[in-house]
Amino acid sequence: MAPATLKDVAKRCGVSLATASRALNNRSEVSPVTRAKVLKAAEEMGYVPSSLAKGLWSGETKVIGVLITTIVNPFYANVVSGIEKALKDYGYNILLCSSYEEVDQEWASLTVLLEQRVDGLILAPVQSKPEVVERLQKNNVPFVLVGRSIPGIDTSYVVCDDYKVGLMAGEHLLERGHKRVLFINSSRNYSAELRLKGFTATMQRHGIEIGPEWVKIVTPEKTAKHCLSEALDQGLNPSAVFCFCDCMVLDVLSALKERGLKVPGDIAVMGVDNLSVTEITEPPLTTIDIQNFEMGIRSAEIILRKLQKPGAKHEHIVLQPTLVKRDST
Amino acid sequence: MAPATLKDVAKRCGVSLATASRALNNRSEVSPVTRAKVLKAAEEMGYVPSSLAKGLWSGETKVIGVLITTIVNPFYANVVSGIEKALKDYGYNILLCSSYEEVDQEWASLTVLLEQRVDGLILAPVQSKPEVVERLQKNNVPFVLVGRSIPGIDTSYVVCDDYKVGLMAGEHLLERGHKRVLFINSSRNYSAELRLKGFTATMQRHGIEIGPEWVKIVTPEKTAKHCLSEALDQGLNPSAVFCFCDCMVLDVLSALKERGLKVPGDIAVMGVDNLSVTEITEPPLTTIDIQNFEMGIRSAEIILRKLQKPGAKHEHIVLQPTLVKRDST
């Protein structure tokens, strides 16, 4: 009951494998009448060519690996959607893997993607360490980092200007009079570092030191909600919370609700990503738009270019963030 | 610069292909010293076995195709996340395709998935027509429908009790005194039909006829926002809107905001899916929980069982919806 093969089709028409293959691939060396016969037989038998065999022969699978933290985060859903859109017209498909922000899981996913011989790879690396990238370079597979780059290593990447993100958040919150700001950050990746740097530098320029107790880090075990609770229980009394991404803001928002704290009356909050939900929360959320969908598009386009010209230079795309002022600050 | 093959590894160790293969697969017919030599060489050369070749030989790819409408809808993001979780421990991976609710796109994606020789398929069919399912049956690939079944055809599926969803919505809205309810529905799939039936039957039981002008259908070209505008411009004056899913509710919500209509004061709204955002919108949204994540888990489990016992009976899982009363009604 295995699927019909080219051999089956050929046999049924009484032609050779080669002829059947040529007929199906619209090559000229086959007579019109034979071609029609083969096409008809293939159609009737529900013949679907095997990408495995084709890939083994041609060395390309028409599959692009995508490795993100989790598709449940709408930021990545948007990125993946952008990737999908850009790849569709070129016949490429997506093999999706998630790291859940865990190094081991990322490594394992990478193994899978390499085994599947993906033609290219788009990934948001978990850490800002070189191992993962070195592995890809060693395996000679075209790849692009998306959302996060890695300092000191030359790769293609599509990111936003993360330092500026931190800077914009700092300036905005200062403008609104906030001096005690809790920063709930993501773990270990370079974007998180840059946003923190941009933020602290800006606050410092206005004479405000951000001590380590004002920076909490979300991990797979410790949600943004936990971070907030921890801060409040430590008696920190922030007047505003700045989160690495809108997802964390949503988490914080429900925590504040539970505690009966009003936003922005008792405490202000803002995030990054400009997820569509931020328009319709109560209150609508101030956030920073970093062009999620566009990031997906651009990274896919880079991969497509790399596939066309294998020797091409690395491309570095830095998208500009824009502040979206709403009512939560 | 192609990736190292088993042949390369074997040559470097001065052993045959067969021995190298056996060493890497931990078979007993190879001496400890040879095995160590092979493993070391493979490690050094960054050898990664080709799933293509392995798949061609074994007939299984360790890949499950997932065909949904779009990953941007958090409902499907949750479903996919559930699938991923259930598959992970068994070494299966996800090839993701989107139909965007278009029949042609669905058909094309299916071709790709069959070409890739996925071991199994989880899909949310666009229409409640048999073509797609017949194709899969003809190609003899195990599959499960998720979220939507197809009437009159025996397949495995994981759905919620859609008739009951419609019924619950109807009863809840009646209870809140709404008699003029606009139903913004999804297009052409059986779940949409069932929810509509459950809804209209319930309203009818209370003496309220739902004329066709009270049912609007969202298509790729016509968003929920359009549907609402159309209804209001037709002078329909609904006191409540029931949407096929929360995504549509969010869309409606922003449309109402633009028009300056208050929820639930001027008009009530409710949806289905219990997306996490519905807790924190203003107002928090009444919705119906249909266990999104669980749907993913269950459908993946069915596929896993089918892969173990190819001859097994179809499984039909109907999850129970629960009404989540919040402030939008």
Place this chain on the structure above:
DNA sequence: TAATTAACCGTAAACGTTTACGTGTTAAGT
């Protein structure tokens, strides 16, 4: 008429694995 060419088609090798089968060596049993 003989030689050339075009049109069509088949044979076989290759892609990277796995395993059935065969072969040679050594150790144990008679």
Place this chain on the structure above:
DNA sequence: ACTTAACACGTAAACGTTTACGGTTAATTA
């Protein structure tokens, strides 16, 4: 000293494609 068994390893076929190469026929040219 001869048989047997166990062990370690190699050879080759198979999975489903594509294409280089060669061959046969018929049509064209000299």
